[in-house]
Amino acid sequence: MEKNRIEEFIQFCRRRHLNVTHQRLAIYQALLNSTEHPTAEDIFRTIQSDYPTISRATVYKTLELFEREGIIRKVSFPHETAARYDANPQRHHHLFCVQCHRVEDLSHPQLDVLPLSKKALNNYQVIDHIVHINGICPACQRKKRA
Amino acid sequence: MEKNRIEEFIQFCRRRHLNVTHQRLAIYQALLNSTEHPTAEDIFRTIQSDYPTISRATVYKTLELFEREGIIRKVSFPHETAARYDANPQRHHHLFCVQCHRVEDLSHPQLDVLPLSKKALNNYQVIDHIVHINGICPACQRKKRA
DNA sequence: TATTAAATAAGAATAATTCTCATTTGTCAA
DNA sequence: TTGACAAATGAGAATTATTCTTATTTAATA
Structure with a gap:
């Protein structure tokens, strides 16, 4: 494949x-x-x-x-100096683990709609958007508890 | 003030x-x-x-x-090597002009809710999220037409 | 006002990325 | 196939962003 x-x-x-x-x-x-x-x-x-x-x-x-x-x-991510690259060119979003700096792709139709009027968008002509989610990944959650 | x-x-x-x-x-x-x-x-x-x-x-x-x-x-933004700083520590989002690299803050309650279940979030423990919107700012739209 | 830990300045060191240019390699036409 | 030529690459220098080191200065407070 x-x-x-x-x-x-x-x-x-x-x-x-x-x-x-x-x-x-x-x-x-x-x-x-x-x-x-x-x-x-x-x-x-x-x-x-x-x-x-x-x-x-x-x-x-x-x-x-x-x-x-x-x-x-x-x-690119704050607290990381080097740029990263992603072979998935389709619209998708990112889950970022603030502890281990792991990045996971996240695709969800709910995140793909921008429920805002042109006015609410300061009259920008929107091309696309990406939702960056900061959190703690399951592995790091476990580590913390241990 | x-x-x-x-x-x-x-x-x-x-x-x-x-x-x-x-x-x-x-x-x-x-x-x-x-x-x-x-x-x-x-x-x-x-x-x-x-x-x-x-x-x-x-x-x-x-x-x-x-x-x-x-x-x-x-x-931080792709295509920009230097980190930027924002004195607005409250939750807000970003409008990024892909032409002039201007960044505007955008606050909108609609963007502050993440309509996803824990499972849909790969079991991450979410801290916060930021919506990064790529687009063309009004000034650059005008420039283009001229 | 003297003491002291905290903060700063200056510049060296490091990390990430871009640039320069001589050499090599795909592509395409014969 | 091969030869010509533009395109791509490699090697390392240059640049940019950031962090580190250390001697000096400063804010807090007794």
């Missing part, structure tokens, strides 16, 4: 006249494989075993490209 | 046994005066005219302290 997304990715690159390079495939694959919203550095390290000569510059530039093309999302 | 908040701030520091220094007052004042969600560097520059010897380290440490004490909030 992952095969499909890689295939799609290759098709996408072809359509957009973006060269399909080993590095780009590896970076995209690494993002698909992770549910941890990895940083550029995380991805760099993951890939290094297969591509010992890969450069950080390539990772950064590639992630920037992917985001510009709308196939991934860059996300 | 701003006088009140400064007075409150001083009271607060006293209660918490935090020395009331010129630097702390200036930093808090600078945050109150700005609606722009300034960065540490912005605040450093603002204060420099009155306190030519102020150090960046002081600004950073002070902002960190204020946040730990709950009187300000640290916020």
